[in-house]
Amino acid sequence: MSTIDTCTAVIALTERDLETYVTHGSAHYWPTDAEPPPHRDLLTFDELRREGLRTMADSTVDPTYFFHDRPDLMDRRPLAPALRTLVRFAAVTDELARLRGQFASYAGRFGAEAAARASRRLLAEFEGSAGGEPTPLWKLAALIRPLSLAANPGPGTDSGLALDLPARLLDQEFGQGGVARFEDVDFPAALTHEPTRRFLRETGLPEDAFLFHLDTDAPLPTLAEHYADQWPTESGPAELPSCAEELIRLGQLDEGNSLVLDGATGAVLNWSEPEATPYPLNTDLSTLACTLWLLHRDENTDAGLAQELTTDTYDQLAATMIHVLSTADRTATTPETDRPDWTDLFQEEAGERH
16 A cells, blocks of 8 residues: 655555556666655646556546557657656756756846746756657747746836836847837827836837737727727627726737726736626736747747647647746736636637647
8 A cells, every 4th residue: 555755745655556567677666765746737646646556547437448449549658768757857847947956046037048048958957867859748848838937027026017028028029020119199098007108118019929919000099999990880799898998909819809908007908899897817018928928939839849749749738838827927827707818718729720
């Protein structure tokens, strides 16, 4: 019977537990006193804690389904060449997430270069431990996990917003001609939040990003002005929010959805035409810009690994991106209601692309 030391988080398996399932020598003895990977979304041993060792046949409802009806499930590259290596991979990824161990020096550092350096370091760790090219799961972890270092989350940001973005971060990603900046004359009177006004003047927003298209043809309108312009002589298809005069429309999120700003607080909201009430999408423009940057990096990663991405590995890519998005802005992935957030939008688009 397996035992768990709750003080040291070690799963100890008895010889009787191992005899039935594990015959490989080093794997047979090492797990008896090994500490499992920390509890993270990338990899967890929670089922081992609850159930002990089981075969894949035992863990499925119908063993014949796994082995006979789905032979493709057996055609998989190993996650790691050995159990010890697997635990090492999970541990070093956790060091990056916590900025501890070999990644402790990255605490307080941010920017695209810091993210790139951390990515190269993590990938080198995987390659060295695996003795060659790691599997797509670990490649994705090395390429995407360090992206959370791109922006400074404070506390006490210079911008007055949730994040300080490095200068020219968006220009480098979307091209200088692909980022729009605004002047005071472009702002409606309802936009009184000064950090938001400064962000739009100095940093700007990408004109064409993942699922988002910025309105650049005219000064930024309030939602009421935009609605009146779209349906000047007839009633539109939706009921406007009661605060439509205080909301500034930035652009279209996807069909039927407007991305709007609360002019007094700088909060970023989504307004769907069939609904009267907008709901939170991002904390502010800094986290919106960071989200769009992250999703653009994801598209590049997707293209770079296109030949290796199967349905399963793309699911891993989506899960990794959602984790990084939640690090940048919890509002983006934890809605206050059951309405869609960036997680849902990302997964819906991912399903269409794959």
